[in-house]
Amino acid sequence: MVFLSEYADVPAVSQPIHEAVLGRAAERGDTPALIDGTGDVTLTYAQVDLFHRRIAAGLAEAGLRPGDVLALHSPNTVLFPIAFYAASRAGAAVTTVHPLATPEEFAKQLRDSAARWIVTVSPLLETARLAAELAGGVEEILICDQAAAQDGYRSLQAMLGTSAPEPEVAIDPDEDIAALPYSSGTTGIPKGVMLTHRSIATNLAQLEPFIPMGPGDRILAVLPFFHIYGLTALMNAPLRKGATVVVLPRFDLDQFLAAIEKHRINALYVAPPIVLALAKHPAVAQYDLSSLEYIVCSAAPLDGALARACSERLNLPPIRQAYGMTELSPGTHVVPLEAPDPPSGTVGKLLPSTEMRLVSLTDPDRDAAVGEEGEIAIRGPQVMKGYLGRPDATAAMIDADGWVHTGDVGRVDEEGWLFVVDRVKELIKYKGFQVAPAELEALLLTHERVADAAVIGVYDEDGTEIPKAYVVRQAGAGDLTATDVIEFVAGKVAPYKKIRRVEFVDTVPRAASGKILRRELREREGA
Incomplete structure (x- = not known):
């Protein structure tokens, strides 16, 4: 059977993402939009509007053209959103790059995405420079932080002084790519996920009934903007609704807790390791966290007992979970804030305009019924356009009827709550980050003393999934x-x-067929 959302459909948002998010920024004036949680920099909505428009003009003047791809290589900063929306307004797609990527990994993404521009920060400049050399085809590397331009590299901030006109770019929101994050899908090596302006903007509208934000709300952005979860929940969604985003470059527990106290944060969007710290770490008791009103957790499964321990310690309503994947822009399910007593362990209810099937695990031609387990398949306006340059991988992920086969196993109860109970996909989720076993296996096989290798996810003593390798030594x-x-x-x-x-x-x-039987390895682990 096809499960339908109990919420009214929302109209598709066929707008460029910079307009969908910042369309009302100028009228919000001096309302704080972005605050540097480690310093004293605050950008108002009026400044965000002006700055991203001026930098868009500077990028166009430098030679960036509609259809180009710009690689945004940075930890969270208050300038990350400015760079993202400026590139979008200039007509480019943005491929976000993990700031910890090696030059070789970065170069692979540059080559695959055909990125011609890089925006990075001073501490990562050498990595970006080496990656550009390895990949070739990069027009310019720009620095996006408070440091002055160095070694012949221009600062993105210098573009604020340009007299060039704001670019007038024709964007087709239904077809043009806004973001090109890289995901391993259900298995395999990372692939460019083509998310259109429309798919991302519509997903923001789908999420609104579940977790309303607005002026006066203060959101702490500690999860990375380069990840689709952070890009949506911590950047696009709050800025679209006029909330204030306090930005942290990484998770440091004391810095994180101090920011909640100082800035009177009322909402947290986190991954399970942060819930674990909030539930158990003694440092939590040293800070005033009374401003918190709710916590949403996603990116990886959250244990029900751990969730209860956290909410009870902080005297908060039950932690809300959410579900989605990069290929779905990313959201499909959220536990609504107004739900008085959601069942433990649920990842929520279907977003508006979203359909779901549970495909039988024993008969792919049959759908699972209520209470029965099956592979989660999703259809809706938030579905990606496809994998960049990989039609076969796209066809393997999205069937002829438009259903995305997620590789996750779930069940739905009589009230429509979804529970994710297992994974059939091979992807490892290490602290919310995707790790593809196939990528590590291919690397291990380049070692001259390794004859064969397999990698699976296992759980450490803290309940974190980690990569474990089974290695066959070469003779001798x-x-x-x-x-x-x-x-x-x-x-x-x-x-x-x-x-x-x-x-x-x-x-x-x-x-x-030669395929690794990971199930046997998981059984050996007792997983």
């Missing part, structure tokens, strides 16, 4: 140690992708 390589393997991988990938456990085995279980 009996002195290869777990430390050797861990250090080899760590030197070639971003820190969140590191192998954290290694087990040496005689063989990797495989099907006749």
Whole structure:
């Protein structure tokens, strides 16, 4: 059966994302829009409106053209949104890059996305420079922070003084790409997810009935803007509604707690590791967190007992969960704030204008019924346009009828609450970040003393999913140690992708087709 949302449909928002978010920015004037949570910089809505328009003019003057791709390579700063909306207004798509990416990883994304422009920050300039050299085709690297331009690289802020006219760009919101984040989907290597202006803007409208924001709300942006969760929940959504976003570059517990206290934060959008810290860390008791009104948790499964421990400690309503994926712009389910007593463990109810099926795990031609488990499939206006340059991968993800097969297993109760109970997909979620086993396996096989390898996610003592490698040594390589393997991988990938456990085995279980039988490895772990 097809499950429908109990909420009224919302009209599709066929607007460029900069207009959908900042369309009322100028009239909000001196209302604080973005506050640097580590310093003393505040940008008002009027400044955000003016600055992104001037920088759009500067980018166009520099040669950026509609259809170009700009790589935004930065931790959270108050200038990240300015750069994003400026590039959009100039007609470019923005591919967001993990600030911890190695030059090699960054170069792969540059080549795959055909990015011609890079915006980075001073501490990451060398990584960006090396990546640009490896990839080729980059027109210019611009620096986007308070530091002065250096070594011949221009500062994005310098464009504020341009006298060039604001670009008049024709954007087709239904077809043109606004954001190009990279996701591994259900398995495999990272792929560019083509999110149109319309898909992102419409998803913002779909989310409004669930978690209303507005002037006076203060949101703490600690999850990264480069990730679709942060881009939506911490940047686009609050700025669209006139809330104030307090920006932190990374999660440091004391800095995080101090920002809540100082700025009287009333809403948190977090991932499970932060819930764990709020529930258990003794430092929490040293800060005044009484301004908090609610917490939403997503990006990875949240244990029900942990959620209760956190909400009880902070004297808050039950933590709201949400569900989605990059390919869905990203939201499909949220637990509404007004729900008086949502069942423990639910990830919410369907957003407006969204349909869901649960495909039987034993018979793909049959749908699971209420209370029965099945693979979650989603259809709606928030579905991506496809994977950049990968029609086969797109067809494997989105069927002929427009259903996105998520690779997650769920069940729906009689009241329409969705519970995600398992994953059939192979993706590992390390603290909310996607880690593709196939990418790590391919890397391990380049080691001269590794004959075969498989990677799965296992859980550490804190309940965090981590990558574990099963490694077959080459003949005569009996002195290869777990430390050797861990250090080899760590030197070639971003820190969140590191192998954290290694087990040496005689063989990797495989099907006749050669596909790794990860289920057997998970059973060995008791997972």
